[in-house]
Amino acid sequence: xxxxxxxxxxxxxxxxxxxxxxxxxxxxxxxxxxxxxxxxxxxxxxxxxxxxxxxxxxxxxxxxxxxxxxxxxxxxxxxxxxxxxxxxxxxxxxxxxxxxxxxxxxxxxxxxxxxxxxxxxxxxxxxxxxxxxxxxxxxxxxxxxxxxxxxxxxxxxxxxxxxxxxxxxxxxxxxxxxxxxxxxxxxxxxxxxxxxxxxxxx
Amino acid sequence: xxxxxxxxxxxxxxxxxxxxxxxxxxxxxxxxxxxxxxxxxxxxxxxxxxxxxxxxxxxxxxxxxxxxxxxxxxxxxxxxxxxxxxxxxxxxxxxxxxxxxxxxxxxxxxxxxxxxxxxxxxxxxxxxxxxxxxxxxxxxxxxxxxxxxxxxxxxxxxxxxxxxxxxxxxxxxxxxxxxxxxxxxxxxxxxxxxxxxxxxxx
DNA sequence: CATAGTACCGGAGAGCGTCTCCGTTTTCAA
DNA sequence: TTGAAAACGGAGACGCTCTCCGGTACTATG
Numbered sequence: 001x002x003x004x005x006x007x008x009x010x011x012x013x014x015x016x017x018x019x020x021x022x023x024x025x026x027x028x029x030x031x032x033x034x035x036x037x038x039x040x041x042x043x044x045x046x047x048x049x050x051x052x053x054x055x056x057x058x059x060x061x062x063x064x065x066x067x068x069x070x071x072x073x074x075x076x077x078x079x080x081x082x083x084x085x086x087x088x089x090x091x092x093x094x095x096x097x098x099x100x101x102x103x104x105x106x107x108x109x110x111x112x113x114x115x116x117x118x119x120x121x122x123x124x125x126x127x128x129x130x131x132x133x134x135x136x137x138x139x140x141x142x143x144x145x146x147x148x149x150x151x152x153x154x155x156x157x158x159x160x161x162x163x164x165x166x167x168x169x170x171x172x173x174x175x176x177x178x179x180x181x182x183x184x185x186x187x188x189x190x191x192x193x194x195x196x197x198x199x200x201x202x
Numbered sequence: 203x204x205x206x207x208x209x210x211x212x213x214x215x216x217x218x219x220x221x222x223x224x225x226x227x228x229x230x231x232x233x234x235x236x237x238x239x240x241x242x243x244x245x246x247x248x249x250x251x252x253x254x255x256x257x258x259x260x261x262x263x264x265x266x267x268x269x270x271x272x273x274x275x276x277x278x279x280x281x282x283x284x285x286x287x288x289x290x291x292x293x294x295x296x297x298x299x300x301x302x303x304x305x306x307x308x309x310x311x312x313x314x315x316x317x318x319x320x321x322x323x324x325x326x327x328x329x330x331x332x333x334x335x336x337x338x339x340x341x342x343x344x345x346x347x348x349x350x351x352x353x354x355x356x357x358x359x360x361x362x363x364x365x366x367x368x369x370x371x372x373x374x375x376x377x378x379x380x381x382x383x384x385x386x387x388x389x390x391x392x393x394x395x396x397x398x399x400x401x402x403x404x
Numbered sequence: 405c406a407t408a409g410t411a412c413c414g415g416a417g418a419g420c421g422t423c424t425c426c427g428t429t430t431t432c433a434a
Numbered sequence: 435t436t437g438a439a440a441a442c443g444g445a446g447a448c449g450c451t452c453t454c455c456g457g458t459a460c461t462a463t464g
Contacts (some may be wrong), residue, residue, distance in 0.1 A: 167367075178360050213460095255417050
């Protein structure tokens with residue numbers, strides 16, 4: 001008998017559990033997209049045809065549920081980094097990815113909660129999504145530094161933080177335009193000082 | 203008899219009402235600073251020694267209360283714009299004010315809710331605070347445009363939006379530094395394109 | 405000062421959400 | 435087949451928001 005993994009024969013996960021989990025995620029996704037991140041959890045449980053207890057066992061906190069709902073999307077977003085890096089010059093890849101980020105946020109308000117990890121207290125639960133995004137950003141910034149397109153003291157999280165604002169204040173017809181202008185400002189502001197102008201101070 | 207104001211003899215406002223209002227504001231300020239914007243309103247009422255009814259009569263929604271609590275601070279912040287504009291060159295005034303904004307946010311999390319007006323649904327209540335801040339920002343940007351320090355197509359709210367992100371993700375020891383770096387990036391990115399230095403491709 | 409009229413108070417309580425506890429049911433492995 | 439572990443699910447305790455309305459305390463007038 002080939003034991004699944006190592007010692008202690010961990011029982012196979014029950015399939016009803018897995019099924020419930022998936023139903024909850026599906027319903028939750030729809031609820032969050034439709035009613036925002038404040039949708040009633042008991043309501044979600046009801047629609048998924050499980051008891052509140054079941055929901056809370058799978059996802060102990062509201063944050064855990066949101067996290068799980070959006071994880072796959074965030075992963076997709078993060079993985080786009082590799083593609084961009086492979087097919088574009090560093091600075092273009094950086095810009096393109098930031099624009100993609102804007103699009104993701106625009107399409108649904110998906111990434112905001114992940115970026116937003118620290119707003120409402122110490123919820124370490126978004127941490128993994130956040131670091132995915134941050135990792136992608138850092139790679140791109142690093143590459144752009146190496147090519148000399150942006151200053152070596154540029155900090156990826158500075159840029160990321162700026163994007164959070166746009167994601168949260170997303171409103172008004174102007175919004176996407178504003179976000180895209182902001183990307184350009186950020187990139188322009190990260191470029192090396194163009195002329196070796198002799199600065200007298202500092 | 204000299205009537206206080208015009209017609210219809212509006213009765214003098216009762217002083218206990220005024221007193222209650224002030225007590226509520228005081229307690230609320232402390233509560234919001236200490237427990238964040240989610241503090242229990244009934245709890246605030248209790249500490250202010252009034253019934254919940256009284257609190258809700260004065261401030262029909264949570265937002266109205268927050269708005270009222272922070273209004274004076276926001277006004278002070280906005281008015282600093284005039285001082286800066288009067289005593290500094292445009293670009294310096296802009297930078298200085300943005301840094302002041304960072305300090306305000308750092309000291310307490312005061313301005314965030316005002317900037318953040320649109321996050322959780324259509325609460326038009328921050329609108330006035332928000333437009334105060336936005337007005338200040340726009341004046342400074344306008345002046346900097348006229349002096350040619352920044353590009354004429356720069357949009358004040360773009361910059362403001364970026365600041366919101368920093369204000370919300372305010373955490374970690376690094377935070378204030380990051381915010382200040384971001385201010386520099388934003389300003390650098392808003393400057394006119396410098397002399398077209400010939401870049402020999404990446 | 406007395407009186408009338410009203411602006412304001414305050415708390416009981418309905419309604420909604422969150423989250424837990426635990427008896428019951430389902431599934432897996434031997 | 436069967437025992438035990440795993441998961442279910444809902445009753446219900448608890449906290450928060452917000453309203454309604456009988457009672458109170460203030461202001462203006464005679």
